[in-house]
Amino acid sequence: MDAMDDSSTFRVGLIGYGLAGSVFHAPLIAATEGLVLDTVVTSSPERQRQARAEFPDVRLEDSADGLWGRAGELDLIVIASPNRTHVPLARTALEAGLPTVVDKPLAATAADAEELAALAGARGLLLSVFQNRRWDNDFRTLHKLLAEGALGEVQRFESRFERWRPQLKGGWRESGDPAEVGGLLYDLGSHLVDQALTLFGPAESVYAEVDVRRPGAQTDDDTFIALTHTSGVRSHLWMSATAAQLGPRFRVLGSQSGYVKYGLDPQEAALREGLRPGDPSARWGTEPESGWGRLGAGESPLTGGGTPVPTLPGDYPAYYAAVAAALRDGTPPPVTAAEAAAALHVLEAARVSAAEHRTVRIEVSA
Secondary structure (H helix, E strand, O other), rough: OOOOOOOOEEEEEEEEOOOHHHHHHHHHHHHOOOOOEEEEEEOOOHHHHHHHHHHOOOOEOOHHHHOOOOOHOEEEEEEEEOOOHHHHHHHHHHHHHEEEEEEOOOOOOOHHHHHHHHHHHHHHOOOEEHHHHHHHHEEEEEEHHHHOOOOOOEEEEEEEEOOOOOOOOHHHHHHHOOOHHHOOOOHHHHHHHHHHHHHHHHHHEEEEEEEEEOOOOOOOOOOEEEEEEEEOEEEEEEEEEOOOOOOEEEHHHHHHEEEEEEOOOOOHHHHHHOOOOOOHHHHHOOOOOOOOOEOOOOOOHOOOEEEEEEEOOOOOHHHHHHHHHHHHHHOOOOOOOHHHHHHHHHHHHHHHHHHHHHOOEEOOOO
């Protein structure tokens, strides 16, 4: 990269301006001190107009090829394009000498993720994966409870991303073409598995049920994964577009007490509504007391059992703040490619488990 007039400001090229690019990445980049959204890449005239309306000073490119010729003018590439493009675009960005952030999943296979990690390491470049759900309000709260030992020894972790979408929406995420890396296993499963591994460490075995429920569906829309961690904790993870009744987001059972939390973190809804971090009226990432989870033992939280636990504010902006710090100070990125590869090993094992109706063991490296 060329030397910069202001070493604390990093110019970002964002590839893709669909849901991920326009709702998540662009607003969070723009809200981060030290980052400037320099260029948006999208071939859609409608999305180009949207990007220009939302960020009047942004430069526009029809394709990523427009970025590589002026790599010296950029300091970070963010890839928020369809899953099939993640590996080739990340490889090209790294070969151009550019630090890179990739939306999840980093790749379709752990081997591809490990190859990208090796390339980034050899070139001394940042490579990080956007796992924003580590900064969900409920996850942050659970992480704090575990650090305090409030549950005792955790025995089972139940986690759900469930929706009621009986009609197909269309698009590449619902495509049956394996090259598209669609389906809920890799979409929502990338988040659920990452959270489980972050909390409880490596998994040693995986059992999965992968179903296609909706008429005309081509890829999984109702999936369950059971992990046994080397720590002894068992994680049960559900992801569904066909859940007519939604279960708790978290149900965590320990030797002393359990924690149950319903509802979703409010940050995605806020971003979709056009609210932005830093807006005082937004009270970013907070939820009302009626949404708090409960901690207790011996009685259902739905009948008043347990004690309400104030939910910590969600903090998606922390991800890009950590990326900026890594670029500035050389600190580790907030989510590493190695962590993404570990989650992909689990997702690949889940696919095998479902296809062969068996539990699959994962070789855990020392």
